[in-house]
Amino acid sequence: MINVGIIGVGRIGRVHGESISKFVPNARVKAVADPFLNDNSIAWAKSMGIEETYTDYKKILADPEIQAVLICASTDMHSPLSIEAIQAGKHVFCEKPIDHDVNKIKEVLDVVAKSRLKYQVGFNRRFDHNFKAVKEAVAAGKIGKQQIIKITSRDPEPPSIDYVKVSGGIFLDMTIHDFDMVRYLSGSEVTEVYAVGSVTVDPAIGEAGDVDTAVITLKLANGATAVIDNCRQSVYGYDQRAEVFGTEGCVAISNDSDSNAVISNKDGVTAEKPMFFFLERYMMAYANEVKSFVDAIENDTETIVNANDGLQPVLIGLAAKKSVEEGRPVTIKEIADSYGL
Numbered sequence: 001m002i003n004v005g006i007i008g009v010g011r012i013g014r015v016h017g018e019s020i021s022k023f024v025p026n027a028r029v030k031a032v033a034d035p036f037l038n039d040n041s042i043a044w045a046k047s048m049g050i051e052e053t054y055t056d057y058k059k060i061l062a063d064p065e066i067q068a069v070l071i072c073a074s075t076d077m078h079s080p081l082s083i084e085a086i087q088a089g090k091h092v093f094c095e096k097p098i099d100h101d102v103n104k105i106k107e108v109l110d111v112v113a114k115s116r117l118k119y120q121v122g123f124n125r126r127f128d129h130n131f132k133a134v135k136e137a138v139a140a141g142k143i144g145k146q147q148i149i150k151i152t153s154r155d156p157e158p159p160s161i162d163y164v165k166v167s168g169g170i171f172l173d174m175t176i177h178d179f180d181m182v183r184y185l186s187g188s189e190v191t192e193v194y195a196v197g198s199v200t201v202d203p204a205i206g207e208a209g210d211v212d213t214a215v216i217t218l219k220l221a222n223g224a225t226a227v228i229d230n231c232r233q234s235v236y237g238y239d240q241r242a243e244v245f246g247t248e249g250c251v252a253i254s255n256d257s258d259s260n261a262v263i264s265n266k267d268g269v270t271a272e273k274p275m276f277f278f279l280e281r282y283m284m285a286y287a288n289e290v291k292s293f294v295d296a297i298e299n300d301t302e303t304i305v306n307a308n309d310g311l312q313p314v315l316i317g318l319a320a321k322k323s324v325e326e327g328r329p330v331t332i333k334e335i336a337d338s339y340g341l
């Protein structure tokens with residue numbers, strides 16, 4: 001049994017807390033910490049059977065009975081908390097992204113490399129049943145040599161403007177999952193990025209210095225080309241599709257919906273909309289990723305999403321941002337070189 005502490009019990013911290021209580025029998029949440037604990041979060045913790053609730057995360061790090069922490073605080077806290085937790089001897093599951101600043105990610109990678117502790121980054125889509133099936137088909141050679149990878153990723157509604165301002169921009173906040181998916185499905189590294197961005201949803205997003213719609217073309221080391229399309233608003237729900245096309249065939253996944261009922265009548269043929277958003281679509285993926293992290297600790301195996309997997313999509317995201325700003329293709333090497341990587 002692995003004792004876990006959760007640092008940050010907002011939206012995603014609670015998702016992981018609930019997942020552990022329902023789906024991870026070899027772990028229990030011993031304590032949670034959040035500087036803004038309130039009656040609601042304390043009641044939530046009690047309802048999950050979590051006895052210890054703190055406003056100071058240092059109490060979790062000082063508890064010798066806690067072997068692992070889940071860092072679910074706001075993004076600016078991920079890298080300092082990662083370093084402090086590893087130095088306190090805890091295995092770490094860190095929500096994405098590790099940081100927006102590559103120099104800070106490098107510091108985390110150094111500390112992780114010097115430890116014998118597990119480190120996993122929260123790229124939950126690798127644990128989704130559909131994306132995993134695509135990965136397995138590609139890895140088994142069922143579509144031959146990869147030629148084109150297509151990912152569609154559109155949110156049902158944009159976040160608040162306050163969130164947009166601190167999000168790091170669409171590429172580091174939203175597309176980062178798709179960059180990870182391109183690396184995961186292909187098993188290859190991205191070498192060059194050409195991105196086009198526009199504001200088609202809300203002018204306030206443009207005024208905040210971001211784009212809300214983007215198409216990104218990526219060259220891969222294995223010779224394949226990937227295309228990602230993103231939009232912060234999709235009126236029919238969370239649109240999450242992928243396709244890998246190769247010399248021997250093609251593997252594709254469509255959206256999940258609450259049921260696969262199709263109504264056919266005189267007006268036409270109607271199917272259900274995709275599930276609303278990530279909490280609905282990826283609930284089991286979140287449970288599977290935390291289970292995988294706990295299993296890696298128990299069995300002393302590698303985590304499925306390691307610290308380098310946390311770094312690479314940030315480099316790709318920075319290349320995409322630069323590509324939009326300068327209207328040209330940007331290599332990952334150019335970004336990596338600028339950080340001495």
Ligand SMILES: NC(=O)c1ccc[n+]([C@@H]2O[C@H](COP(=O)([O-])OP(=O)(O)OC[C@H]3O[C@@H](n4cnc5c(N)ncnc54)[C@H](O)[C@@H]3O)[C@@H](O)[C@H]2O)c1
Nearest residue numbers: 007008009010011012034035036072073074075095096122
């Ligand atoms: N993998 C995913 O699909 C996914 C989904 C949602 C959010 N996230 C990531 O998770 C993180 C949190 O997002 P959220 O939506 O849960 O945000 P949120 O605002 O709902 O929750 C963040 C919580 O962190 C707490 N916090 C802030 N500073 C802290 C500190 N020093 N110690 C402990 N707690 C602290 C806040 O009080 C808040 O309760 C973000 O980095 C986000 O990118 C990932």
